[in-house]
Amino acid sequence: MPATPLLEVDSLTQVFAIGRGIFGHGEIRAVDNVSFSLSGERPTMLTMVGESGSGKTTIARCILGLTAPTKGEVRYRGKNIATFSGKEWQAYRKEVQVVFQDPYGTYNPVYKIDRVLQVPIRRFRLARSRDEEEEKILEALRAVELRPDDVLGRYPHQLSGGERQRIMLARIYLMHPQLIIADEPVSMIDVSLRAAFLNILLSFEQEYGMSCIFITHDLAVGYYLGGRIIILCQGTIVESGDMDAVVHDPLHPYSQALVASVPPPDPRMRWSDEADMRAGELRRVSGLAQGCVFRDRCARAMPRCAESPPPMIKISDQHEVACYLYE
């Protein structure tokens, strides 16, 4: 019998009502029937790739318990987090942690950065004395290759974006969670500082067994991390599987467009001057979803694509795609 998965996201749906006046007509399905799970047996690196409006941040917020989904549930070690007691939240919050996108906004500007490391220690009672607390903080900073003298006692605006994000990783090291939710953690820091962050994240997986859900719009970054990938489009999973399998052989038309749009950092591999500037853009699908989310832009749309959303079709153990083309 397979072990209980670490995390299960089951038919997660999040609908936001928009409209004028008292009658909210029109709704946005930020997330529509998303399901996936993370194994409890070994650490996983799962990258969720999606452009704006794909719902990836909403999914993260539901997993973190910051927002309640309209439908569906998030289960941690088999239990629905919406039914957690206070004690269970305390445990959950220690085991599932986050790195946010904004390296400045995540710090309360009136406090020194030390506080961001002290709060978890005190809240989750990770140290028994002030001395032990200090020791743990030093250890955590060393683990992310930051010199304590360079960062302790400083205010957020005195540090660089890269340093601030690494302090967030130090915070994670302190708590040793089972799962890290990283929501676009490197998109707002300089390119030369990203590699350090990503490498530390990888080492957390390899050395400390921490799984990670890495959310990004940058396919190349996700590819570097390896592992599994889920491609989101307007709130639905269109393709998922092993990173190499999906990126080197994208099946869904959207995935293909995505992969083809990543600019290779090599001038010898330039795009040709095709007129692929179709006027259509991904519009928000309001109202009840009719059919596939990508049908308006898909070059190979068929009539049935407008009737009902395609089911997830298993191509191989490492590759699934939601598209009628592969039935």
Next chain:
Amino acid sequence: MLEIRDVRVHYHSVRGDYRVVDGVSFSVHPNEILGIAGESGCGKSTLVEALLRLIVPPGTVDTGQVLAPALTAGTSDKSDLLSLSEEEFRQLRWKNISYIPQGSMNALNPVMKIEDQIIDAILTHDTITRAKAQRRVGELLQTVGLSQHVAKLYPHELSGGMKQRVAIAASIALQPDLIIADEPTTALDVTIQKMILQTLKRLKQALGCTIIVVSHDMPVHAQIADRLVIMYAGRVMEIGSVYDIFGEPLHPYTRGLIATIPSIAKERKRLAGIPGASPSPLAWPGGCRFHPRCSIAATICQNEEPELREVRPGRFVACHLVETAASLNA
């Protein structure tokens, strides 16, 4: 087309002088796409603001010349953009030089239709009939790949990518000789980014203009730039053709930048970033500004700031140890 000589832009504050652009010189050739690359704080955005006379106190353009005889010919007998009068430069704006600023998609007037905004811009600088201007708008939208009905819409009805393309359309309305685009694809989805980049490339073909693209995103430059200027800490570190820079980066900073780009096209290998962090414009490091973070820094690098030298035709590098850096490429 443009020759930039020793431009310095300083911001004065109670804490000291922020020497954001600290002696930048390079040329821009006609009918090329020149990329200016660098990370946050290197001064690239401020540099183009200086070119466009957009620096306001507490910032000052302390020294420097921007010689552009081809642009100023019709308006003035002076050829230094920085020394033209306000009035003279105003005539150049939009007609000869146009600017697509960062976040320009948000600069559209929310209470005017797209069409009206562009027509207004055209009519301010050109004496043609309104009907003609309207037709021109239609053509412009086509050039950037938008359908005609967009002209009648309001900005809030458009997506981010469409607004950015409208901004580009507006900027080419008067067929300028020089277009300056500051981070034209940042904050846009990658599929839209591709569209914008292809549009910019087509502009160069269609209009025969010169484009300066400022971006921190190296793959963007790899796609569209002909030549590349790498900036760091308010100075230029390297200049060369885009093929040379990507294929054989000579400056250690450039090497570091390129080595840090993840790619789906190549074999996965461990990315190495550049240690340390960007220095502050209040106190640039002494000697070579990059030396605190440089893996091959020697004593001379701490003491003497290297000059930007032309080590090969068209190839400029500001580094004492060019030979060592070059051999690392082998």
Next chain:
Amino acid sequence: MRSLFLRSRLFAVGVLILGLLILIALLQPFINRLLIGNTDPLAMGTFDTMLEPSREHLLGTDKWGRDWAALLVLGLRYSLVIGFLSGTVATLISVILGFVSGYKGGRLDSVLRTLTDMVLVIPALPILITVAAYIKFFSIVAMALLLALFSWAFGMRTIRAQVLSLRARPYVDLARVSNLNDMQIIFEELVPNLLPFLGVALASSTAVAILAETGLELIGVGPGGNIITLGLMVNFAQSWGSLALGYYALLFAPVVALILIFVSMNLINMGLEEVFNPRLKRVTGG
């Protein structure tokens, strides 16, 4: 705190003036003794009536033979006390309601907002006048509370707006994910960022209270009894026709004192805005 003085001349001057006024009010007994010895400044008939300003009576005397300068200091004291008391209570109410409304949101927020809007719309002055006219004698505290009842509404809206915008900041999310409860988040994360707003709210509501009280006095429905405020002094001066009769000190002294209070409050407000607004924009990302 020190940096505030350095960074804003407006703030520094405002605090200076206000500080001086408060000092005078605090030292009232001493100053009284300096001016007229051990006599009660309110006692009538102590001196000759309607004297011109002189060395013995710096601002002259009033119709009832009271030293105007001594009265001024006393009036200043009462005005400031009523103002600060009212301002503090009003700010306290607006802070509590503003935070609860902004942070909790939902139906509680709707209810509180409607309540606040209703209070804002109520014509405060007519009601105050009516109430004050019926009740002949007020204690200072009662007066202060009555005034506070009408001046908390505007502050509440401001604070609520700020809380709403701060609530969405990523560091609040981080606090929630670190399992801090709502109270902890409000006090540890939000309040420190809102101190300048609280300062502005306090200064504003104090000034408003003094203004309202002055208004009431001018119509003659003030606290009465032994409480003499600057407003009442202006009332007296007017009713004695001091301007027409050339007793300028009687009218101008309390007016100038009032102006100084308002000016100093406004300078403090402007100074706080000047220092914190651009920084707040950068810091809270507003």
